[in-house]
Amino acid sequence: MPGQRIFVAGASGFVGTCFLRAALAAGHEVDAVTRSKSHAEALRAQGVNAIVGDLLNSEGAWRKALRNADSVVHLAQPQTFGGHLTKARATQYSVLRFDMDRALFAAIDPARTRRIVYVAGTSYYGECGSEICDENAMPLPRGWGPYLAPAIEALPDYIARGLPIVAAFPGWVYGPGSWFAQYVLEPLRDGKPVYGLRGRARYTSPVHVEDCARAILHLTGKGEIGNRYFVVDDAPVPGERLAEIAANALGVTGHGRKLPFILLKLLVGRVIAESLAYESRLSNNRLKSTGFSFNFPTCEQGVPHAVRAWLQKNPAPMVE
Numbered sequence: 001m002p003g004q005r006i007f008v009a010g011a012s013g014f015v016g017t018c019f020l021r022a023a024l025a026a027g028h029e030v031d032a033v034t035r036s037k038s039h040a041e042a043l044r045a046q047g048v049n050a051i052v053g054d055l056l057n058s059e060g061a062w063r064k065a066l067r068n069a070d071s072v073v074h075l076a077q078p079q080t081f082g083g084h085l086t087k088a089r090a091t092q093y094s095v096l097r098f099d100m101d102r103a104l105f106a107a108i109d110p111a112r113t114r115r116i117v118y119v120a121g122t123s124y125y126g127e128c129g130s131e132i133c134d135e136n137a138m139p140l141p142r143g144w145g146p147y148l149a150p151a152i153e154a155l156p157d158y159i160a161r162g163l164p165i166v167a168a169f170p171g172w173v174y175g176p177g178s179w180f181a182q183y184v185l186e187p188l189r190d191g192k193p194v195y196g197l198r199g200r201a202r203y204t205s206p207v208h209v210e211d212c213a214r215a216i217l218h219l220t221g222k223g224e225i226g227n228r229y230f231v232v233d234d235a236p237v238p239g240e241r242l243a244e245i246a247a248n249a250l251g252v253t254g255h256g257r258k259l260p261f262i263l264l265k266l267l268v269g270r271v272i273a274e275s276l277a278y279e280s281r282l283s284n285n286r287l288k289s290t291g292f293s294f295n296f297p298t299c300e301q302g303v304p305h306a307v308r309a310w311l312q313k314n315p316a317p318m319v320e
């Protein structure tokens with residue numbers, strides 16, 4: 001659906017940056033809210049109508065732009081990665097995320113806006129066992145999942161009140177930033193360990209950040225209102241496979257270190273340790289049934305691309 005007016009919350013973030021590129025390249029007009037003046041300037045330089053504001057502040061010019069949107073894409077979340085992820089920090093995330101959603105949804109005009117793509121996360125589904133699961137699976141939240149749950153479980157109420165919500169559930173979104181840079185690429189570059197969980201390999205369902213952003217844009221036109229879509233590539237892999245491919249692409253070896261859960265928790269915090277401790281083999285059949293196709297159907301194709309993009313932004317010398 002070309003030529004939409006799309007309101008984006010979270011446009012300056014990891015997925016949002018890619019989303020903007022895809023939306024502007026497809027000829028859409030974009031309004032975006034950001035708390036930061038410097039982010040607003042960077043967004044304006046790309047052709048976005050950026051408004052400085054805060055979703056947690058119910059007043060603000062962003063509400064006017066929101067009411068004129070054909071589609072709304074909600075990618076905003078309180079800060080997640082960086083620093084030690086304690087349970088207290090995750091609990092605060094949960095409360096703020098819920099409040100942010102409430103403020104955003106309250107300001108939308110359902111008579112004007114055709115779709116709201118709400119971006120959640122597959123950690124809400126959590127432990128899926130050894131079978132491939134679809135969106136009808138019973139959620140058993142793990143990692144970030146329990147902290148996303150209050151916001152996700154409020155969505156049916158908003159839909160019942162007439163908001164045209166389509167929910168996207170990305171898996172592990174890898175690319176040249178965010179957690180993938182912090183926990184995998186930077187340690188590999190610096191000759192430091194990439195930590196994993198000792199014991200059997202746990203499968204996860206990854207997606208390249210560019211495909212994730214393209215899928216979210218696709219859902220603004222093709223997502224069925226009230227439905228959920230897993231945004232994951234074709235091939236679940238053992239979680240450590242992403243680091244192995246990245247190490248090969250960087251030309252380094254031997255930096256993986258597997259720890260028992262208790263030590264991992266001490267090192268990276270409970271939320272991240274739990275994120276490595278469950279099986280998540282998810283199907284993208286529903287997303288594909290809407291006509292979406294991936295540029296990077298597997299992480300074997302996508303991770304080397306992400307590493308090259310990261311090296312272009314971070315050309316520091318490698319330590320072997």
Ligand SMILES: NC(=O)c1ccc[n+]([C@@H]2O[C@H](COP(=O)([O-])OP(=O)(O)OC[C@H]3O[C@@H](n4cnc5c(N)ncnc54)[C@H](OP(=O)(O)O)[C@@H]3O)[C@@H](O)[C@H]2O)c1
Pocket residue numbers: 009010011012013014015016033034035036039053054055056074075076077078079080100119120121122169170171172173174178179
């Ligand atoms: N990254 C992943 O691996 C992953 C995996 C699964 C699901 N997801 C989901 O995908 C979505 C986007 O994730 P991400 O990694 O791209 O996020 P991110 O990089 O952490 O970016 C968060 C964004 O939220 C905005 N924001 C935060 N608080 C705000 C507030 N009070 N008012 C307005 N804007 C606010 C920030 O904008 P300013 O700082 O400019 O204000 C920033 O653009 C999230 O819902 C996340 O749960 C991500």
